[in-house]
Amino acid sequence: MTLDIIGTIESCYPDKFGIPRQPGLAPSATATLRFNAPFDHPDGVRGLEQFSHLWISFVFHQSPARWTSLVRPPRLGGNARIGVFASRSTHRPNRLGLSLVELVGIEYDPAPILILRGHDLVDATPVVDIKPYLPWADSAENARAGFAPEPPPRLDVRLSDECQQTLSARPDGESLGLLIREVLSQDPRPAYRRHKRDERGYGVRLHDLDVQFHIETDEHPGAHESVIVVDRLIRMT
Ligand code: SAM
Numbered sequence: 001m002t003l004d005i006i007g008t009i010e011s012c013y014p015d016k017f018g019i020p021r022q023p024g025l026a027p028s029a030t031a032t033l034r035f036n037a038p039f040d041h042p043d044g045v046r047g048l049e050q051f052s053h054l055w056i057s058f059v060f061h062q063s064p065a066r067w068t069s070l071v072r073p074p075r076l077g078g079n080a081r082i083g084v085f086a087s088r089s090t091h092r093p094n095r096l097g098l099s100l101v102e103l104v105g106i107e108y109d110p111a112p113i114l115i116l117r118g119h120d121l122v123d124a125t126p127v128v129d130i131k132p133y134l135p136w137a138d139s140a141e142n143a144r145a146g147f148a149p150e151p152p153p154r155l156d157v158r159l160s161d162e163c164q165q166t167l168s169a170r171p172d173g174e175s176l177g178l179l180i181r182e183v184l185s186q187d188p189r190p191a192y193r194r195h196k197r198d199e200r201g202y203g204v205r206l207h208d209l210d211v212q213f214h215i216e217t218d219e220h221p222g223a224h225e226s227v228i229v230v231d232r233l234i235r236m237t
Helices: 161-168 173-184
Strands: 007-011 030-035 053-059 098-106 112-117 128-134 154-161 201-206 211-220 227-237
Touching: 053 112, 112 227, 154 161, 154 173, 161 173, 161 227, 173 201, 173 211
Parallel strands: 154 227
Antiparallel strands: 007 030, 007 128, 030 112, 053 098, 053 128, 098 112, 201 211, 211 227
């Protein structure tokens, strides 16, 4: 059985590192979906504009093709192991991903281009199917969500004065500032680094910026409050 790649994602996330674990956690994340021939006829999306959200089925093309029956979800600290089908791991048979995203609009050049928001897809992600989201069919009111009963915790994010000035000088500064806060509040670091003193500096690429940050942890007994401090925003050429 082969799957056709019907389209490709152009994403605000150039790299996997830093992308939230699920869609909706960074509502300001933007992307476009461009269709590949022969799936690029405008008829294919006729009526799609009537839906606010879409299911995107895609391939984790940046994950290796190998998979194992047990995986170690970051949500469980990166050590506990759980069945691959009880996870949303990227290391799975057929490497198929599924994301619920907001459909902001459709443009035509003349092939249709879907304008998306709130996604969790790295740039150049291959798309194998699109379906309209039906709230009455696709959301289960009393569903149990196992080891992930609610969204991941968020950290406070502080931007240095230098960063604030960089953003205020940009026409997209406000939306970029929102995206930076939404993404970094998810604490992009590897799970095993999160519960100990961490002096490292990190960088997440968002749009054309390298967002450099470090963690400050309040070490008072019983406090252990961590804050993400954004030190610099470096424009990538
Ligand atoms: N919502 C999808 C699902 O449940 O199938 C994806 C969940 S997966 C845990 C989300 C992660 O996949 C992101 O944090 C990102 O690092 C990674 N990712 C996004 N696009 C990818 C791609 N094309 N190839 C490999 N990994 C990708």
